[in-house]
Amino acid sequence: MTVAHAPFATTEWWRTAVIYQVYPRSFADFGGDGIGDLRGITSRLGHLAALGVDAVWLSPFYRSPQRDAGYDVADYRDVDPLFGTLDDADALIARAHELGLRVLVDLVPNHTSSEHAWFKAALAADPGSPERGRYLFRDGRGSGGELPPNNWTSVFGGPAWTRVPGGQWYLHLFDSSQPDLDWSNPEVRAEIEDVLRFWLRRGVDGFRIDVAHGLVKEAGLPDWHGTVTMVDGSDAGAPEDGQSPAFGSGPMFDQDGVHDIYRSWRRVLDEFDADGEHRSRALVAEAWVEPLSRLARYVRDDEMQQAFNFSFLTARWDAAAYRAVITESLEALDAVGAPATWVLSNHDVVRHPSRFGLPEPGVRPNGIFATDPQPDEALGLQRARAATLLMLALPGSAYVYQGEELGLPEHTTLPDEVREDPSYFRTEHLEAGRDGCRVPIPWEAAKPGFGFSPTGKTWLPQPAAWAAYAADAQDGVKGSTLELYRAALRLRREHGFGGAGIEWVEGLGADVVAFRSFTEAGSVVVVANLGSEPVRLPEGSLLLTSSDEAQEGTLPGNTTAWLAV
C-alpha cells in the first residue's frame, strides 16, 4: 500500500522542517543565576545549526510570575527579566536567521496569568462588568453560590473554579493562577491578534499555539462526567460505555468555534507574507485531539500549518501500533493537504528513552518518582534511538526536544522538595509531574553544572551520571547519540526526505515496521525492528545508517536501519 503526498513547494519550509524545541529555563544560562536565558540560547545556537535542524521553537519567555514555568503570561509583549530583554529577543531572532534557522515562539491564548493587568482589573471590578467579561466569571451554585458553577476539574488536578472575594467564581482549566479568557469577547480576539502582529513585526516565523483545542467552551458550560488529566494523556471521556477514551473530548475541548479564530489568525500571518502565494509563516497547533481526522481540521488550508501528532507520541513500543498510527496520520493529514508531523518528547511528557525503558514500554505516566519502578536506561535509549531514526524518515515535519539529541533520560530520582510543577501540588503529590523532563542540559562534562551556567548553578539538580551525556563527551564520538542525530539529519537533507510518500515493505515479521520512503533523490528503505530477535535485511541492501551497530544482512532487536536497496 502506498500512502503518498503530492510534491510540495519548497518555499513552504514547514512542510518538511525538523523543528527543535528550546525550553528557555533549561537550555543555557548566560547570567549565572541557574535559570536559562535568551543570551544563553543565542550563545548556543551554533549547536543547533551544526545539528542540522531547520527551525527552533521557544517555549514562553514573556513576563510571568512563573507559576507554570512561563505558561502563565502577565505581559505578552515583554520579556521576563529572568530571561532578558526585548533587545535580547531581537538579537536571538537575528542570530538564528543568520544561521539559517527559523524561529517560532509560543503563544498562550487560552489563559493569562492572574498577574495580567486584565485579571487584576477584573478582580477590582464588579460582577457583570466589561473587565470581568474578558474571563469566564460565573455565579456559583447552591443557595449562597458556595458551590462551583459546574463540575469541571483542572488538567493539573483539583477543581477548575476558584472563588473570588465578593462571591463569583472564575474558570481555570489549568492552575488557579491561569484564568481562562472568554474567546466569545471581541476585545479578547482583537488583543491576541495584535500580539501576533507584535511578534511578527519583530521577525518571528510563526507560533506554537498552546492548548489550541481549548479556547472555546460549549455554550452554557454544562457539567461533564469525564475527567481531564495529564496522567496518561487521555481525558477518560466515557468510562462507562466501555469505549477507549479519546483525547480532547468534553465541553471544554475541540469545539467548532475554535476554527474561526484560527482562520482569522491565518489572515494576520498572511499580511506578513510578501509573495502572497507561498506561506512562509506558520501556526502550529498544540491540540490533544483524537482521532487524527479531528486533529486534521486544525490544519485545513485556511487555518494552521501543522498540528503536533500526539497519537504518535503516545504509541506503545509495538510494531502494529506504529504501522497503524503512521497510516492513519498520513491519510488524515493528506486529506486536508497538510504535512504530517512526528514528535516523541516535549516539556510535558516523560522523555522517550525513559518511557521506552518502562516495563510496559511507551506508557506515559505524568512523571516518575524515585520510589517508582525505574526504567531500564540502556534498553530505553536503544529503543529511543531506533524510534528517532524511524521518525526522521517519515514524510512531513519532525520535532526534537532539547537534550533528546544527547539521548537524555528523564530525571527519575528528583528529590520531592525541588519540584515546581503545579500538577505535583494540585494532585496532592499523587503525580510527580513534569520537572523530570525539564532539567538543565549538560553541555560540558568536566564543568560544574555540566557547563549549563558560568556559576555551575542549575534551577533543578542534574544527575551525576549525566556527565556521560554531555554534548562535549559525545562530540565526534562514533556511535554517540549526538553523532547519530547529526548523521540522520545530514542524510535527511542530502536525500531530500520528508516531501513525498511511503510504501510499506511487507514480509519482515510481525515486530518490524518497514517502508520505502520516497525522497527527492529516489528512495530509501527503512527497517525498524521493535522486537528483541534479529531479523534478516532485504537482499543486496546497503546500510546508509543505523541506530545501533547492524551486522551484514541482519538487524538486531530494538534497532532501525536506513538502507539503499
Ligand code: TEU
Ligand atoms: O499543555 C497543554 C496540556 O497540558 C493539555 O493539552 C492537556 O495535556 C490535555 O488537554 C489533556 O487532555 C500546555 C503546555 O505545553 C504546558 O506546559 C502548560 O502547562 C499548559 O499548556 C498550560 O498552559
